[in-house]
Amino acid sequence: MKDELEALDNEKPPPELQLAANKQHKGYAVVDLPATGKERLVVLGSGWGAVSLLKTLQADLYDVISISPHNYFVFTPLLPSVTVGTVEFRSVMEPIRRILKRTRGRYIEAGAVDVDFEAKMVLVEKQGQFMWVPYDRLVVGVGAQSVTHGIDGLQHCHQLKSVSDARSIRQHIMANFEKAVLPTTSLEEKRRLLTFVVCGGGPTGCEFAAELYDLLVEDLVHYFPETIQGLVNVVIVQSRDHILNMMDQKVSEFAEDTFSRRNMKVITNSRVARITESSIFYTSKDLEGNVTEHEVPQGFVLWSTGLSLTPFTRLICDRLADSQKNRHAITVDDHLRVKGISDGSVYALGDCATVEMPHLLEHIQELFDSVEHTNTGEITRDEFEVFIHSTARKYPLAAGHLKELGVHFDDFDADGNGVICLSEFKNMLVHVDRSLTALPALAQVADQEGAYLGRSLSILAKTFAETSDNAHSSVHDKAIQPFNYHHHGTLAYLGRAAAADFGGGYTYRGSNLAAKYLWRSTYWSMQVSLRTRLMLAMDWTRELLFGRDISRF
Amino acid sequence: MKDELEALDNEKPPPELQLAANKQHKGYAVVDLPATGKERLVVLGSGWGAVSLLKTLQADLYDVISISPHNYFVFTPLLPSVTVGTVEFRSVMEPIRRILKRTRGRYIEAGAVDVDFEAKMVLVEKQGQFMWVPYDRLVVGVGAQSVTHGIDGLQHCHQLKSVSDARSIRQHIMANFEKAVLPTTSLEEKRRLLTFVVCGGGPTGCEFAAELYDLLVEDLVHYFPETIQGLVNVVIVQSRDHILNMMDQKVSEFAEDTFSRRNMKVITNSRVARITESSIFYTSKDLEGNVTEHEVPQGFVLWSTGLSLTPFTRLICDRLADSQKNRHAITVDDHLRVKGISDGSVYALGDCATVEMPHLLEHIQELFDSVEHTNTGEITRDEFEVFIHSTARKYPLAAGHLKELGVHFDDFDADGNGVICLSEFKNMLVHVDRSLTALPALAQVADQEGAYLGRSLSILAKTFAETSDNAHSSVHDKAIQPFNYHHHGTLAYLGRAAAADFGGGYTYRGSNLAAKYLWRSTYWSMQVSLRTRLMLAMDWTRELLFGRDISRF
Ligand SMILES: Cc1cc2nc3c(=O)[nH]c(=O)nc-3n(C[C@H](O)[C@H](O)[C@H](O)COP(=O)(O)OP(=O)(O)OC[C@H]3O[C@@H](n4cnc5c(N)ncnc54)[C@H](O)[C@@H]3O)c2cc1C
Ligand SMILES: Cc1cc2nc3c(=O)[nH]c(=O)nc-3n(C[C@H](O)[C@H](O)[C@H](O)COP(=O)(O)OP(=O)(O)OC[C@H]3O[C@@H](n4cnc5c(N)ncnc54)[C@H](O)[C@@H]3O)c2cc1C
Incomplete structure (x- = not known):
């Protein structure tokens, strides 16, 4: 490995780029x-x-x-861990010039x-x-x-997209703790400083909230007085009726359950209205449709909504x-x-x-003719099998759904006559087209x-x-074949617990150290370079031995 | 070790500090x-x-x-290494709350x-x-x-006292390289951007210059075009006639020699006059005492002078x-x-x-009487020995010099009569007092x-x-005995070379990898906690394997 790196290093960088004269x-x-x-x-x-x-x-x-x-790549899934110090800045970054070395590419910042x-x-x-x-x-x-939804006061929020975002979040969290513990800080102000609000109940928001909670119960608890710890509040405001709503429902319920057992407050069906330096305002609708506005004094807001x-x-x-x-x-x-x-x-x-997802319906005649060779105007069970496989090859993005259909021949054979006619075929294509959603x-x-x-x-x-x-x-x-996407599941870290949605209804929900390490090993194998992979292993070892770093710099 | 840490961690932090009512x-x-x-x-x-x-x-x-x-301790000797990415930020920091744990101390930020x-x-x-x-x-x-000497334009300089200083230095260096390589940047501007000026030829300035040079020849050389590399300039401006003038002369000559072989420019006997956003102006005196002002266009200035x-x-x-x-x-x-x-x-x-250094002369009569027991008004060679030892015990800060004197009895016996009279004794005390300089x-x-x-x-x-x-x-x-200082030598890293001054004329000058590792092992054993020591070992391993990090964040 070292030799490999050295071999690369010994190649000279390409010559400087110049402007074309005149x-x-x-x-x-x-x-x-x-x-x-x-x-x-x-x-x-x-x-x-x-x-x-x-x-x-x-x-x-x-x-x-x-x-x-930015002259570096960021391993975004670990940014929430960087904010609380479990993982080092440099462990999630890889310089782009190093990545370009192999193709002898040039870089312009x-x-x-x-x-x-x-x-x-x-x-x-x-x-x-x-x-x-x-x-x-x-x-x-x-x-x-991030979408802003035209909301006032976003300048008072943090985002979490880059390494410098992660750094300013870390500084802000530690500053609030140090300020809250000062004798001159009033009780009300302590409470406000220690209220951390996350707008958006997607994976990033939830993982950040979970990491924050870990920092508190695993590390700060040893260094800050108990009275202060009792004032900490983590609040998630979500516009939908569940957090992690893009994952399987079992996963999102598990997450809500885990968070509520930890005294983290999950506010669903609520929209952020505006944000000031010291408060966040959100509206919620009751069952009769009446809208009420609520105020939460806050010391920190993370804005993590759609794109x-x-x-x-x-x-x-x-x-x-x-x-x-x-x-x-x-x-x-x-x-x-x-x-x-x-x-x-x-x-x-x-x-x-x-x-763009395939619109099979637009090709109905062509598709129908390509499998219906017997000129009966009907597709048999065997022809249906052939159709599934050839269409899946041609439209790989529809393959998953088409293959699920294979076992459901009978569902589309509405009149139960053992063959599928053109109108039944049309219904099926409408169904497939509708179930094809944009890639996340x-x-x-x-x-x-x-x-x-x-x-x-x-x-x-x-x-x-x-x-x-x-x-x-x-x-x-x-x-070249068309692009095909293989979903490897979505994983969310929920604080000493992890939830995974592997698609097709398979989920994993675990709440012990094993979950934490499942989650870690997944990320570990995803890391971009040997360097970042090793550094990550070191970070985790360090956390295990010494806890997170609580200094603010 | 883990047990020890856990034992500490299980003790609750002391209760919160409050204001006294009314x-x-x-x-x-x-x-x-x-x-x-x-x-x-x-x-x-x-x-x-x-x-x-x-x-x-x-x-x-x-x-x-x-x-x-600042809620953390900084291992200052490694700050120059942090600026170029050899050592990680967190490897040189230790949270003060962790340090206070053992004495159950409270902390106020x-x-x-x-x-x-x-x-x-x-x-x-x-x-x-x-x-x-x-x-x-x-x-x-x-x-x-830092002393400012009333100089205009210090806001355009970096200092190197804290971890955030080190971070902004690192960002600035990488930004200049990325900017210099842009096709839209003129040759003159490239040259300016890549001129790094260090004001002050003390250990901090010299180590920073050396680390910067290492970064260039060990890392950037692999990622930036050769033409750009050729434009890099490292300049040290020093008011005295040598850099590292507080160390043994052999050491400072070795440093100057090392730097000049590396095309680093050392400008001695020169005073910085003022600094603008893009230039530094300094004055120098020729042998006739004529003062001339010089301008150096610069892309970066480190201000590292006295305190x-x-x-x-x-x-x-x-x-x-x-x-x-x-x-x-x-x-x-x-x-x-x-x-x-x-x-x-x-x-x-x-x-x-x-x-405050002892003023032995002020105690001349008392000192003389305490050894001169024979009432002859003269001190014999044996009495002189006793004097040296008892005085060294009473004034430990003078001990080093007194012990050196021990062998020089004859020097102070001006008339060569084998004994020291009061006036000879006085000359000796004046000599000792004069040679006692403030601790560095x-x-x-x-x-x-x-x-x-x-x-x-x-x-x-x-x-x-x-x-x-x-x-x-x-x-x-x-x-309690008075404070006594043991000088363990001063070590300066000069870029794949190190120079050490152990006091008393013992010096070490080496210019190979061994020097680098001598220097490293010295710092390693000085590190404050097991955590930072391990992290440092990891940093150095990482650098050895992968080079320094060249991303800017
Ligand atoms: C905190 C966080 C956690 C996440 N966790 C997960 C996870 O666990 N699993 C998962 O699958 N996904 C996760 N995601 C989503 C994932 O990061 C994104 O889907 C992914 O980064 C998209 O990759 P991209 O290349 O399109 O864009 P990005 O990775 O966002 O990169 C965009 C690049 O474009 C550059 N750029 C911006 N503007 C310009 C311009 N005008 N010109 C040139 N360059 C420009 C930027 O500097 C950046 O380098 C997470 C995202 C975040 C923010
Ligand atoms: C880059 C660099 C490299 C160095 N290399 C070496 C070396 O190789 N070998 C060596 O022997 N020495 C070295 N030194 C010198 C060494 O760091 C200092 O001598 C040493 O730090 C002095 O320790 P100190 O405790 O007096 O002050 P510092 O270590 O400077 O600490 C001062 C502390 O006081 C705090 N503070 C400041 N103002 C206030 C206030 N008003 N109230 C409360 N707290 C305050 C600061 O936050 C800081 O924590 C180096 C210094 C620097 C800057």
Whole structure:
């Protein structure tokens, strides 16, 4: 392993990027990328999607340029642990320059602000300096931002998206404890300082709340007076009727149960109305539909609700308004190509993208004819089996649902005559189409999309090298299978307890140390590099031996 | 070890501190400390001196209250390593609440702003809240601050005193590299961004410069283009004629030599005149005494010059102006009691204090009579030996010099008659007095003073418990030996090389990996807790395997 690293290290970094002399585009300088015979692959973002692509792409096929305002990848699932000191900052970060080493990619620390799809250039900005970066292929993996719901006072909230967010959260928590314990602080103020509110009952909010609780009962309890500990309040405000509502119901009930046994307050069916420096206001509806407003004095608020487009991705969608109707993400086809770009040179993945689900109904005649060979206008049980398998291959994103259907032939054979007629077939397609929901905004989705795109682009580069075909899209379609997603389950850490939803109704709920270590080993094997994996093991050993760090810096 | 930690952890933290009801002193609330029969020991600061005291003090003898604006101890010698990512933030920090656990001490996160020596109370402040904390004994270990020499533009400089300083330095360095490599950055600007200036050629400045150089040649070289690397400039501006001038001359020459071989620029005999956002101006004198001003465009300046009083310690000195003449530190006697406090209830130690050196000349008659028993008015060689030993015992801070004198009897026997007369004796005392210089502002001094005071206070508490004598000072003097300092040498890391000055002319200069590990093992054994020691070992292993972290967060 050390040798491997050294071998990599001994390769020199690629030469510096320069501006093209005397060249401007729409008023800004253009980066000069000397022709090397390879296509220029520009990757925006250094998150799950982009990094997974960079790790999968074969070396030496493209001139790779990575652009992101953050020069590191963050292992987001462990950010809640970082906020309370169980895990170190650096254990969840990996420098992007290190990741780029293998493909000899270049890195520009800047943010994309515009694209010119005709000229094939991205405009990037850093501290008021702008430049155009030309591309042959562009991958957009810039993530999403929190929805604000137009709420006043969000400047008083923390978010948890980056390592610096995690740091300021940690400082804030410890500062509140130190302030609460001062003799000059009134009882009411102590209570306020020690009320931690989480807006949003999704996995991030719940995991943060659980980690906070762990910090309290496992560590602070040894260092702060009992009277102070008794004043701590962890509150989760959730607009739906359950927390973790995207997971199996058994999981979300288990979570609510676990939290309530810990004196954490879960307020459901409530909407945050506004936030001030020292309070949060939320409204709830009673059964008669009467809305009442409540005030909770708070010392800390985490804002962790749904996702929306960033200014940059909104601009892309507006540009391609004819093909882009979704309000929350860039729509891509099943090869992850952005809809509306005719030559297929722009891809999007991760939280900023949503893969268009197949609409089987649109292909009803074609699908029906492809299996109904006997010209009876009816599909037999055997033909149905064939249909399931061939369609699953063609539309892999529908495969899961189609395969579940296989055993339910009888459900769709409404008249019970042992065969399926066209109208019965139509009902079935409507059912399948309806059950296909967008892929969730999860690291595992971004990760699989990135790996898929890394492999696709590697195949493409070789295919093009062998053909003179310029119709990129058709070559693309022929050479590469559509994207397929495998759900590995969702795991939430609930404080000395973990709940997992593996899909298809399989769940795990455990509340002992084993749960904690199941959870840990899962993350451990997901870690991006050997370095971060080892560091994580060290962090956990340290926590086990010495507890969390309670200093504030 | 784990058991030990757990045993500690199972003890409950002491109850919360409260304000005394209806009690005010000079307009501010007073903290209520219920009588427990023990003396109240208030310790200001959580640095080397204070922590060493808290670690040495026996448990259960005092009601301990620790007050510091930072709730952690920092292992300062490794701060330069933290700035470049060789060592992790948390490996050099230890939470003060953990340190206080053994003595069941209380902690207040606040800064001392005033003392009322008559009422025996310290006024502390936190974010505009003030309160008086009563004490029976007060220890001042609040450290010092950098001298500014009245220079304009210090707001453009970094300092390196705390962990947050180290973090902002690290961010700044990486930001400059990322900015320098942008195609939009002009060559001149790249050069400026990559010019790192260190003001002050003391150990901190030199170690930082060396670490920066290591980062460059060991890590950044693998990730940044060669052209950029060629533009890096590390400049040290020193007012004296050598860097590391407090160490042996051989050491400082070795350092200059090492640095110049590395293309680091050492500018001596030069004074910084002013600093702007993008330049540093310094003046130098040529041999004729002509002063010229020079400008160096810079992307980063570290200000690391001498020390001076903080506002709080200046106030103490002003209060006790009759006994406090030193401009740079609080003068304490050889028991570390602040001069001018008649009941000896206030101590000071570390960088904020200076131990008054013995003035043997003032005691000439007494000293002469105590050895000259033969009434000849002359001291024989044997009597001289006795004098050396008894005086060294009485004035331990002079012991080192006195013992060196022992072999030089002949030097002081000016007329060569084999005995020393009163006037020869006087010359000798003048010589000894002159050679006794103030103890340096070093961690090892603060550490030894803290340990001494921890032991002294433990003895005192027991002595008082046995006597009814109220004359504290005289009991103190009888029960406890004066403070004695053992210099363990000064070590400076110079980048894959280390130089050590062990005093008495013994030096070590090595420039290979062995030097690096000598240096490391020295620090390792100095680390405060088992936790930080283990973490440090992990950090170094990590660096060895994976290099430093180059992400910026
Ligand atoms: C606290 C937290 C916990 C989570 N836990 C889990 C979990 O347990 N399991 C799970 O599956 N998912 C989890 N997620 C969700 C997961 O992190 C996201 O789904 C995933 O990060 C999406 O990857 P991405 O590449 O699309 O975007 P991100 O990982 O968000 O990366 C976006 C990247 O784009 C960069 N960028 C932003 N704007 C620009 C621009 N204009 N130009 C160029 N670059 C730009 C950013 O710097 C960043 O590097 C969690 C998320 C959070 C915040
Ligand atoms: C970067 C660096 C490297 C160094 N390397 C070495 C080395 O290699 N070897 C060596 O021997 N020495 C070294 N030193 C010097 C050494 O750190 C100091 O001599 C030592 O820290 C002095 O200890 P102290 O307890 O007096 O003060 P500090 O350790 O400076 O602690 C002062 C404490 O007082 C607190 N405080 C400040 N104001 C107040 C207030 N008003 N009220 C209450 N608390 C207050 C601070 O928060 C802090 O906790 C280095 C110093 C630095 C900055």
